Amino acid sequence: MLRLAGITPSLRRCAFQRHQLFLARYQIRSVKTSTVDWKPIHTSKTPDDHERQNHPWARRFFLTLMCAIPVVSFYLGMWQLRRLKWKTELIAQCEDRLTYDPVPLPQKFTPEMCEDWEYRRVVVKGEFKHEEEIFVGPRVRNGIKGYLLFTPFVRKDTGERLLIERGWVSEDRVLPTERGLQHLSVPRGDNVEVVCLVRKPLTKGRFQWDKTDDESRVWQVTDIPAMAAATGTLPLHLQAIEDFHNHHWPVGDSDRAAANSSSSGSGPWWKFWKKNGGKTGPEGVDAPMASAAVPSSQSDSIEYNEFQFMREGVPVGKVPAVDLRNTHTQYMLTWFGLSFFSTVLLFFAIRGSKGSAVSQSHLKTSKLKHARKNT
Template sequence: MLKVFTLNTGKSIFGTSALRQRRWGSVKTDNIDWKPFKSEKQLTSHSSTKRGSKSRNVVLGLLCLTPVVTLGLGIWQVQRLKWKNKLVAECEDRLTYSPLPLPKSITAADVPNFEYRKVSLKGRFDYDHEMFVGPRLNDGQKGYLLVTPFIRSSGGEKVLVERGWISDDKVVKEDRNLQHLSCPEGEIEIVGLLKVPPVKGMFHIDHDVGARLFHYVDVNAMADFSGSGKVYVQAIEDFRDHPEWQHEATEQPKGEKPSGWKLWGNKDTKETSAAKPVKLSDDSSEVFDPNQFRRAGVPLGKEPKIDYKNNHFQYVVTWLGLSFASAILLFLTLRKGKFVDPTKEKLKHASRFN
């Protein structure tokens, strides 16, 4: 094979040229695109740009709607707050009125206009249809709300009367002591408040069909069970003694031997009667202690006060606060300009290395 050598060094010319070519081929030049952000999806594709623009529009639209929607909810809660304050003021004013005899023709539709109005009823209780709501705790003790139909002397439908709370060991009528107060017989007069009972809540349990126990105050079911009207009266607490409620019909006939459960009841009566009612200094009436009523099984009536929950002010602060905060966020976003496009930022950064 023919080889060409230089005169001085004797090295091959072709060998030197090939060596130079190899050296030149390994040199990195500035015009090579190294594609540092290459991926399966091209960053400059039309679909990616369109999708990013759509996402930005959605976010911007939500930022624009949030202050408006929350402001509207805040204004609505302000109106609700005014309505609730007016309703509470009206009910508190009604509590100051003297008891009004319950009209004979009153219906459930009339009750909302007279809620928390003191009314007086004259008649007798229907103990054959006593009902219980609960269980309910009173001073840490388990018990039930006692609801008894009331037959009015003036006629008309029977009225559902919530007499108050009794302990679970006094649900049986014969187990109660102070019978002239716990189970008065004959015609009596009581005072109560007209109430609109709450509706069934999401977490309320359905009642057992035909049972006397109800998990919540259900006027419709109670009226069907007892044959009463759908007017609900809440008895006001009264710790006074009522000797006029004592009748000879409630006394035990002479010579009759009490049964076993009556013996147990009489034993408990001695313990209860040990604490006699206290006579008030300003009048001739006598009062019992609430604990005496609790032990004897006399229902503890309701204190006459407004039970409405008024949380609308908290709602006003919440919604208006969200509206103010979202408005500031929207202002700062628009002040900075357009949204940052990640694709453009990556390309801008990559162009520095080209």
């Protein structure tokens, strides 16, 4: 104590300066900084401030897109809700029409009336033109390849030509001469009565195949306007209802003579498709028309089943049921779900952009202030 008391203030300052020079020369730290990290500063800026200033349009675009997705998806969900209500009412109307008794097809029936008559059962009487049959397919039924058979039909009361979808036939029974039960598979005469369902005429979709071979009788998809133009019939879509009963329609002498003359003719009367070289039929041979005589032993009380019709080549008609698809419920739930989740994501995105990010400039300033406090 006596020795320190005898040191003058000038000597103390000199000793302190030498001590500081010694520490600076050998870089010895005399102050310990805290090892505890400082808390981040909450600000509206982010570490990507510089990039945002260079690309402001990208942020605006994505923000606008995130705001538009909930609104647009909610609108589409409401639209599907209205479509669901409309389709449900339409199916109910069609099912109600199926309960009506069959009525004769009006004489002045136009394609514009099909929508109001859809799934209504009608009766037409006249004659089939089997030599003008056309097909749509292939279609598979019970694991068997076949085609939908469309046959022109001449009405007895008005003489109009209609196009009737008679039903499905197997591939090996497309030729009328190869079919059994000729009185049912190839009925003759102008007294044939057919019960049909009125359907709205189908047209080919935008992404469906076009018919490339004009001489072919096969269509890949149902295109009623084009098929009606090719057969000279009205553009109506009539589906024959499945009927497994045995029918005997009266056949006149003129019809028998026409059938015999067609079977004894020299040229081919019918072609499934035409190949190069003039060959006709699936096997490339001409097929004469067989007689349409009906065995007298058969009775009108006989009833067949679907497999017998398929084996004999009798067209299997349409089951009288409404087959309109109604998938608007799934679409509605999809759009509403997208609207909900996009709204949640937008909420968290807006909430996170307000004060949750750390600015680099503020972070550097905070570090310098913290270092000065501990020096």
